[in-house]
Amino acid sequence: MPVLLHLDASARRRSVSREVGDAFAAGWREANPDGRYVHRDLAAEPVPFIGEAWTEICDNLLADGITALDRLHEGARTPEQKEAWAIIEPLLAELVAADVVLIATPMYNFGIPASLKAWIDQVTFPKMSLKGRRFVVASARGGAYGPGTPREPFDHQERYLRDFFAGHFAIEDAVFVNAELVNSRVDPNLAHLRDAHEASHADALDAARALAKEI
Template sequence: MPALLHLDASARRTAISRELGAAFADAWRAEHPDGDYRYRDLAAEPVPFIGEGWTELCDRVLAHGNTDLDRLAELAETPAQRAAWAIVEPLLAEVRAADVVLIGTPMYNYSIPASLKAWLDQITFPRMSLAPRRFVVATARGGAYSPGAPKERFDYQERYLRDFFAGHFAVEDAVFITAELANSRQDPALAHLRDKHDASYAAALETARRLGKEY
């Protein structure tokens, strides 16, 4: 049975990244009526930041040369390590149960929200692999950061996530669905770019619906 894990990280309930993620998820669920769909709102119910017990678990993973995610629980010995594992286990289980991981996230201050970073930290351990799971990121940016844009070099959102997925999860083919220039909806200084935003948003929405059917 196909399985989709859907995450949202925007603090804004009406966020474009949430709209794009919902469009993908709705199309996926229509295509897979018997599929397993799970949703987690990282902004409404934040994942705790990692603590010392989590760092000790990572040390034990390295010391024991363990790359088997099924054996991580065996390495939690102290109360602090077991408490850390109690947070990690359900989060990691959700990811491992999914065929597709869909992440809706805005760009905040050139990067990702702290809520998403906290989730990534909790589920990540040395030398792990989540391949062949497919990662789809539905994202919105206030400005323009795509290749060739004047602010391209400030993109620490897509570049960071691509590198993270490849380096930590062995997932090299993450797909990004992006709407740019979202701030043209509010900022008078960007109002002249509203048409470009509308086109970017429409294209992203169409892509989200199409990929939801294909995945």
Template sequence: MPTLLHIDASARNRSVSRRIGAEFARSWRAARPDGRYLYRDVAADPVPFIGEGWTELCDAVLAAGSTDLDRLEELARTPEQAAAWAIVEPLLGELRSADIVLIATPMYNYSIPASLKAWLDQVTFPRMSLAPRRFVVATARGGAYSPGSPKAQFDYQERFLRDFVAGHYGVADTVFINAEMANARVDPALARFRSMHDDSTAQALAAARTLGKEYAK
């Protein structure tokens, strides 16, 4: 059964990144009524930050040289490690079961929200290949960070996520759907860029619909 894992990370309930992610999910689900849909909102229901038990469990996995994800629970030998595994296990289970991972996230301070980073940190051991799974990232940015723009060099959102997915999970073809100039909706100094934001958002929503159908094949 094809499975879509949808992660939302915006602190805004009516955010642009949520709209784009939801559009992809609607398109995919309409084309794959037989599919399985998993949803996790890491802003509304935050994943805990990693702690000492997590680091100890990670060390135990590395020391054991274990690559068998189904046997990791056996390495959780202390109460702290067991508590860490109780958090990690369902997150890893969702990730491993997915054929497509959809991450909808805003740009906060040139990068990603802490809530999304916390989720990523929890699912980073053991190192594993998730190919041929597909990753799609729907983003919203307050300004303009596309190649050639004055602030392109400060885009640590796409750069980080692309490098993370490729470097840790071995998936090199992550697709990004970006909507820009979202702050034009609220910042008077950027009001003249409102049409740019509206056009960018419309293009992102259309791309999400198209890509959702394509990835459902």
């Protein structure tokens, strides 16, 4: 039975990243009627930031050479570390059980929201691998950051996530579906780009729906 883990990170209850993510999730559930769907809203129910006990768990794992996903709990030994593990365990269990991980996230200040970074920090341990799982990112950006645009060098959202997936999870084939120029909806100085945004938004929805049938 395939499993989809769907993470939302937007602080907005009605957002473009949520809409694009929902389009993928709906298509995936239609294509996998017997699959299991798990949704976690990182904005509505924020994950705590890591603390010193979390770093100690990592130190223990490194010292003992433990990288197997089913043995990571062995790094929690003291009462403080076990308390930290109680936060980690359900998050990590959802991630490890998933065949497809969908991350719906806006770009905030050229990067990802703190809510998503907190989740990433909690579930990432030294030399762990998630090979065999598929990662899909449904994103919304206020401006245009695609290849060849003036703001391409400022994209620390997709670039960061690609580097993170490859460097920590051994995932090289993450798929990104980006809706751009969202700020044209509210910024008068970008009003002339509203049509371009609408086209990008529609393309992202279509791409998300099509991708859901392929993964």
